[in-house]
Amino acid sequence: VLARVTVAAVYVSCDRIVTCAPGALPRRRDFDLGILEGAAMRIENGRVSWIGSREEAPDESVYLQGTIVPGLVDAHTHPVYAGSRLHEFALRAKGATYQEIHAAGGGIHSTVRATRAASYEELLARTERVLARMLRHGTTTLEAKSGYGLDEATEIRDLQLLGDVASPMRIVRTYLGAHAMPPDFADRREEFVKTLIEQTLPRIARERLADACDVFCEDGAFTLDESRRILAAARAHGLDVKAHAEEFAYLGGARMAASLGARSVDHLLSLPEHDFAALAESGTVAVLLPGTTLFLGKERYAPARGLIDAGVPVAIATDFNAGSCMTESLPMAMSLAVLKMKMTPEEALIGATVNASHALGVSDVCGSLEVGKAADFLVLEVDDPREWLYHFGVNLVREVWIAGRRVSDDIPC
Ligand code: NIG
Ligand code: FE
Numbered sequence: 001v002l003a004r005v006t007v008a009a010v011y012v013s014c015d016r017i018v019t020c021a022p023g024a025l026p027r028r029r030d031f032d033l034g035i036l037e038g039a040a041m042r043i044e045n046g047r048v049s050w051i052g053s054r055e056e057a058p059d060e061s062v063y064l065q066g067t068i069v070p071g072l073v074d075a076h077t078h079p080v081y082a083g084s085r086l087h088e089f090a091l092r093a094k095g096a097t098y099q100e101i102h103a104a105g106g107g108i109h110s111t112v113r114a115t116r117a118a119s120y121e122e123l124l125a126r127t128e129r130v131l132a133r134m135l136r137h138g139t140t141t142l143e144a145k146s147g148y149g150l151d152e153a154t155e156i157r158d159l160q161l162l163g164d165v166a167s168p169m170r171i172v173r174t175y176l177g178a179h180a181m182p183p184d185f186a187d188r189r190e191e192f193v194k195t196l197i198e199q200t201l202p203r204i205a206r207e208r209l210a211d212a213c214d215v216f217c218e219d220g221a222f223t224l225d226e227s228r229r230i231l232a233a234a235r236a237h238g239l240d241v242k243a244h245a246e247e248f249a250y251l252g253g254a255r256m257a258a259s260l261g262a263r264s265v266d267h268l269l270s271l272p273e274h275d276f277a278a279l280a281e282s283g284t285v286a287v288l289l290p291g292t293t294l295f296l297g298k299e300r301y302a303p304a305r306g307l308i309d310a311g312v313p314v315a316i317a318t319d320f321n322a323g324s325c326m327t328e329s330l331p332m333a334m335s336l337a338v339l340k341m342k343m344t345p346e347e348a349l350i351g352a353t354v355n356a357s358h359a360l361g362v363s364d365v366c367g368s369l370e371v372g373k374a375a376d377f378l379v380l381e382v383d384d385p386r387e388w389l390y391h392f393g394v395n396l397v398r399e400v401w402i403a404g405r406r407v408s409d410d411i412p413c
Contacts, residue, residue, distance in 0.1 A: 010404060011061030013040035013054045018069040018385045020350060020368040026285055026313030026358040031346040033385060034368075041068070043375040046403035050371060064379045066398055069349070069388075070369050071140025071376035072330045073356035075287050076266050078176075078321035079130040080158045081148045082123060083114025085322040098296045098324060099248060102220060108148070108180040111322055115148035115158070124161055130320070131167045132411045133328040138397045140169055140376040141357065141366050143317075145214055147176030152200045159209040168407045170376075172360045174242070175201070175210040178222050178230050193226050197233045205237035211361070212240035212263070217253030224251045231260050240361055246270040247292075258282040264315065264359040268302045269293065276303075276310035285359035286312050288351070289319035290336035291327055304341035314343070315359045316351040335392035345386035375404040 019034035040057035042050035054061075088101050101107045115123070134142060144162050149155040155177045162173050177196050185192040204210050213234030217227035221244075231241040240263050245253030247267035254265040255278045265279065266287040279286060288302040308314055316337045319325040327333070334348040343351070357367025366374045379399040382388050388396050400408040 009049065010043045011040055011057045012043065012064055012068075013057050013061045014064045014066060014068045014379065015383070016067050017041060017051065017369060018067060018349070019051070019370060020070050020353045021370045025363050026283065026355050027350050028308075028311050028313050031344065031350050033346055033349060035385070039068075041369065041375070043404040046375060046405070048369055048371055048373055048375050051369065064399065067380045067382050067385055068369070068377050069380060069385055070353045070367060071378055071400065071402060072138045072352050073360065073362075073367050074134060074139045074142040074317050074320070074330050074352070075264065075285075075315050075356040075359045076289060076317035076319050077134075077142050078145050078147060078319070079142075080123060080127050080144065080146060080161060081111050081115050081322050082118035082126065083111055083322070085111065085326075088323060089326070092297055099220060105183065107323055109183060111148045112150055112180065112182070116151070116154050120157065120161065123158070124165065127161065128165050128167060130328060131165060131169055134320070134330070135167070135169055135400055135407065135411050136397065137329040137331055137395055138378045138400065139328075139330050140400065140402050141172070141360070141362065142169060143172045143174055143212075143360050145174040145176040146210070147179035147214075150177060150180065150182045152195070152203070155200065156204065156209060159204065163209070168402045168405070170362065170366060170402075172212070172362060173210045174212040174214045175204050175239070176214040176216070177201070178215040178227070180216065180221055189226070193229065197230060201230070201233055202237055205234075205239055210239060212242055214242050214244065216244040217251055217256075218244065218247055219249040219251070224253055224256060227253055228256050228260070231257060231262070235260055242266065254279065258284040263361055266317070266319075267292070268307075269298070269300050271303060273303070273306060276307055276312055279307070280311040283313065285315050285355060287315045287317050287356075287359055288337065288341065289317055289325065289333065290340050291333045292319045292325040294336055294340070295325045295327070301341045304337065304343050308343070308347060313355050313358065314347065314351050315356040316343075316348055317356065329395070331388060331395070332393055335389045338389050339392070345389045348389055349385060374402070376402050
């Protein structure tokens with residue numbers, strides 16, 4: 001006799017649910033958070049199957065004290081690396097700049113050397129610890145880039161590793177082989193770009209090792225033309241495209257990527273106003289990374305207000321990496337978005353949930369709490385979700401649930 005397998009529905013109730021649900025995606029002008037006071041949710045097969053008021057929920061529902069928000073979506077991270085850049089942190093305090101350290105063979109190059117030399121097991125364990133810290137701070141979905149191998153073998157190893165990590169988190173993988181020009185290719189740039197386009201990229205697409213392709217379009221990294229060729233090839237191979245653009249110098253990378261249908265363009269500190277309309281029109285999400293400006297000791301933040309007022313969809317991410325932004329805390333980046341870029345707390349919350357999931361192409365799965373989407377959520381010890389950002393640099397996440405399961409119990413700090 002075959003037993004009928006049914007997964008019992010679980011009801012959770014709480015003081016309020018912040019759904020982040022109302023409004024078409026990506027969210028641009030309306031930042032209503034969709035707050036339901038005294039709310040409850042039914043979870044079946046890892047998804048939300050009903051949302052309503054606490055009175056309508058059955059008595060056996062699990063009461064979670066506090067405010068439920070969607071699990072955060074970190075749309076820009078570089079978590080696979082070995083070594084440390086602590087010495088650069090100290091050097092910058094003495095006045096050295098990120099670009100000077102990079103040009104002197106430190107920076108990305110030093111992480112590449114350490115990452116190439118690391119064993120798979122060491123790297124896997126380190127990456128899992130990074131992800132665990134992100135999760136503790138409320139991230140349930142992340143975009144994770146390769147980019148500290150540069151050569152084909154190491155890039156592929158690191159993308160495979162991202163597929164092997166033991167973590168309940170949802171991971172969207174991005175190939176960033178064009179993160180820096182390896183010093184031994186300094187006089188043979190074209191050879192590096194050609195191998196990437198004709199050999200590595202097609203293999204990564206064929207073996208489904210990444211969902212997207214990124215490029216660091218910047219003075220001292222890849223030119224506008226090299227970046228365009230790489231992203232156009234990625235598109236032709238069916239990958240999503242995105243770019244690190246106008247972080248220090250303005251090269252026109254954001255417009256170029258948008259014209260190729262990029263899901264996002266990231267950094268944008270030096271993006272001039274006359275390029276805002278092109279992004280608003282293409283619907284490309286501007287992923288802003290205020291933690292990086294802070295960490296690099298720069299004065300200039302991305303023009304968040306201008307972008308939002310021009311109708312560009314904006315997301316906030318950590319840019320977690322050892323060199324330019326050493327933090328796994330997306331709430332910290334959200335607080336900085338408010339403190340340094342004058343975004344409203346609502347805009348920052350939308351920017352780290354639904355707009356971020358849109359930037360990653362996973363908004364049908366996560367980013368908001370709605371019937372049919374994953375039951376990925378956090379329980380916060382706040383009465384108003386804006387308090388989470390107001391109370392900056394302090395972790396107010398009480399519980400983390402992914403696909404209807406409380407995962408914060410099993411994640412070591
Ligand atoms: O987004 N800008 C390029 N990539 C990273 C920095 C990586 C590194 O310094 O290791 C960023 O800031
Ligand atoms: Fe980055």
